[in-house]
Amino acid sequence: MFRILFSERAPAIGGSNFSLLQLVLGLDRSRFSPFVLFKFNLSVRKKYEEAGIPNALWSDIIGQGGGKTPSPETWETPVPRYKENRFYRLLWSMKMYAQLQYRDAELLAPWLKREGFSLVHANNFVWVNAPSLTAARLASIPAVSHQRGFYDLNPFQRYVSRRVDRFICVSQAVARHYVGQGLPERKVMAIYNGIDLDRVKPPTEKSTGDKDTVKIGYFGRLEKWKGVSSLLEAARIVLARHAGVTFVLAGTGPEEAPLQNMVEQDPVLRQGVQFLGFCDNPLALMGECDLTVNCSIEPEPLSRSALESLARGVPVVASDSGGNPEIVVNGENGFLYPTGDAAGLAAALEKLIADQDLRHRCARGARARAETHFGARQYVENVAQVYTEILEEKART
Numbered sequence: 001m002f003r004i005l006f007s008e009r010a011p012a013i014g015g016s017n018f019s020l021l022q023l024v025l026g027l028d029r030s031r032f033s034p035f036v037l038f039k040f041n042l043s044v045r046k047k048y049e050e051a052g053i054p055n056a057l058w059s060d061i062i063g064q065g066g067g068k069t070p071s072p073e074t075w076e077t078p079v080p081r082y083k084e085n086r087f088y089r090l091l092w093s094m095k096m097y098a099q100l101q102y103r104d105a106e107l108l109a110p111w112l113k114r115e116g117f118s119l120v121h122a123n124n125f126v127w128v129n130a131p132s133l134t135a136a137r138l139a140s141i142p143a144v145s146h147q148r149g150f151y152d153l154n155p156f157q158r159y160v161s162r163r164v165d166r167f168i169c170v171s172q173a174v175a176r177h178y179v180g181q182g183l184p185e186r187k188v189m190a191i192y193n194g195i196d197l198d199r200v201k202p203p204t205e206k207s208t209g210d211k212d213t214v215k216i217g218y219f220g221r222l223e224k225w226k227g228v229s230s231l232l233e234a235a236r237i238v239l240a241r242h243a244g245v246t247f248v249l250a251g252t253g254p255e256e257a258p259l260q261n262m263v264e265q266d267p268v269l270r271q272g273v274q275f276l277g278f279c280d281n282p283l284a285l286m287g288e289c290d291l292t293v294n295c296s297i298e299p300e301p302l303s304r305s306a307l308e309s310l311a312r313g314v315p316v317v318a319s320d321s322g323g324n325p326e327i328v329v330n331g332e333n334g335f336l337y338p339t340g341d342a343a344g345l346a347a348a349l350e351k352l353i354a355d356q357d358l359r360h361r362c363a364r365g366a367r368a369r370a371e372t373h374f375g376a377r378q379y380v381e382n383v384a385q386v387y388t389e390i391l392e393e394k395a396r397t
Contacts, residue, residue, distance in 0.1 A: 002118040002391060004032050007132035009039035009058075010124055014221075015304035016148045017044045019170075019193045020123045024053050026194075026380030032387065035117075037061065037132075062107035105134035112139040119387060125149055126157045126164075137163040142390045147174055149301050150322070153181045165390045168383065170302040171323030189386070192326075193302055194379025195311045195370060202313030202367055203287040213244040214353050217289035217314075219282050219305040222253035227297035227319065229255075232262055232269060233342035234295075238349055239272040245353060246272055248289070250279040287312045290359060291352055294318040297340045303327065310370035315362035317348045327374075331358075333365035 006024060010016050021044070024034040036048055036055040048055050112120070112135055120136040120143045122129035129145065136143035145161070147169045153161065158181075161167075167188045169175035175190040216235075220226055228249065235247045249259075256275070263269040279285055282305070286292060292309040294300060299322025306316050306327050316334040318324040328334045335351060337344035352359050 001030070002032050002387070003116055004034050004387065005112065005115075005117045005120045005132075006034055006036045006123055007039075007120060007129055008036055008123045009128045009132070010042075011040050013042050013044050015193075016123055016146075017042065019148070019304065020146075021047060021051070021053075022194055022196065022376050023380055023383060024048075025051055026376055027384060032384065035115075058104070058108075061111055062104065101130040102134060104131035105138060108132070108135035109138035112136065112141055117141055118391060119144065122146060123148075125151050126153060126161055127151055130157065130160045133160050133164055142394050144168060144386065144390070146170075147178055147301075150174060150177050150299050153178075153183075158182055165393075166386050168386060171326050173299065173323045173326065174301050191382045191386070192374055192379060193304060193307065194376035195307050195374055196376045197311055197371060200283060200308060200311040202311075202363070214242075214246070214290045214359075215288060216245065216247045216349065217286060217292045218247070218249045218251070218295070219279070219286060219292060219308075220251050220294075220303075222249070222251050222255040222259060224255060225296060225298040226253075226255075227295040227340065228259055229262065230297065230340055230342045230345060231293055231295040232259065232273065234345035234349065235273055236266060236268050237343065237346035238353065239268050241350070242353055246274065248274045248276055248285070250276045250282055250285055252278045283308060283312065286314060289314055291315050291317060291334070291349065293345070293349075294324060295345060296322070296324075298322075300324055307370065307374045310366040310374065313363045313367040315352060315359060315366050317345065317352070319345075327369075329365070329369065331362070333362050333369050 006020060008017065008020060024036065027034055034053060036053060037058060038045060038055060039058050041057055045055060108131060118141065120132055120141055122132045122143065122145045125147050126133065126145055133143050133145060142165045143163065144166050145164045147167055161183060167178060167183055169178060169188060169190045170193055172190045175188050179185050179188050218228065218231060222228055238245055260275055263273045286309055292314050294303045294306050294316060296319055302323040306318060309316050310333060316328050318328045318334065318336055319339040320336040321339045325336060328336050330336055335348040337348040352362065
């Protein structure tokens with residue numbers, strides 16, 4: 001049996017936490033024994049504990065403070081002085097950053113050896129997980145880096161990346177980005193995140209309503225790069241033309257107050273837009289929607305809420321950048337629109353609002369695409385195959 005250390009250094013609850021949970025739950029325990037090491041004491045740890053997955057905090061292992069845990073309301077963390085980007089501090093910041101990352105690695109490496117880990121899986125990009133990847137090198141243990149976003153690599157991060165055995169990217173778009181950043185193409189691969197399709201299913205009963213009675217949902221953070229202001233601009237166009245359409249926004253974040261103010265000041269939006277705040281059971285609400293929207297104005301690596309929408313049999317309208325074109329096929333399970341184009345988003349929504357038969361076809365297509373591309377079993381098997389290849393290579397050397 002191979003012991004796998006999963007390093008989760010994300011400072012906030014998000015899709016990466018739950019995609020990692022899906023992975024460790026699905027691993028064959030007769031072959032792999034997972035252990036998850038969290039940098040921050042996030043509330044999502046409870047789900048790991050409830051599932052019987054061994055885990056700990058970095059502070060438990062290396063005897064240092066794990067950092068301030070962000071509140072679920074803001075998810076904001078202070079920028080340490082050594083990470084400030086002001087020009088006159090840049091060189092000092094880079095030096096301090098490298099020293100602190102290496103210090104953590106030196107403290108972690110002996111523990112990796114004592115515990116007999118066979119492989120380190122860094123669940124986030126190189127920039128966040130440099131200590132885990134460096135510790136693996138110091139302990140002569142293979143390492144995997146899971147690239148879940150679009151980030152530019154600096155020279156220090158490229159140096160750390162030299163000893164990484166594989167880079168798993170959540171979409172082809174992310175894989176192309178990191179090859180462009182100078183990572184060896186032979187080490188970079190795309191493996192889609194998966195949804196538990198046995199648990200997440202289309203509703204058994206769903207009111208179809210008439211063609212103009214449509215609920216449109218947004219599920220995600222309320223922050224600028226998510227483009228929710230453009231969704232509200234599109235909603236104004238749609239609501240002015242179609243009676244019976246409702247927009248529901250489930251999520252919170254730093255843009256919540258400005259967006260609410262935008263709605264309150266507009267009589268058209270006030271009639272048809274609801275803010276639901278943080279949602280404990282988004283899948284249930286998603287199943288009540290006729291459509292969902294991903295309106296990000298920066299590239300989405302691979303939207304988990306869009307994947308969940310497909311699994312629930314709900315068509316998706318999404319901006320055409322990042323991994324979204326790998327999720328949405330025009331006219332098959334939803335529509336793409338030009339990123340940041342509110343009028344284009346409104347037009348895509350109106351195609352589905354006006355054609356109930358098209359909505360139903362896209363709903364069936366949504367579930368079908370989830371089953372062929374984004375199932376949890378396929379996700380876990382593909383990652384496990386990467387582990388097997390790496391460990392077999394290690395055994396031959």
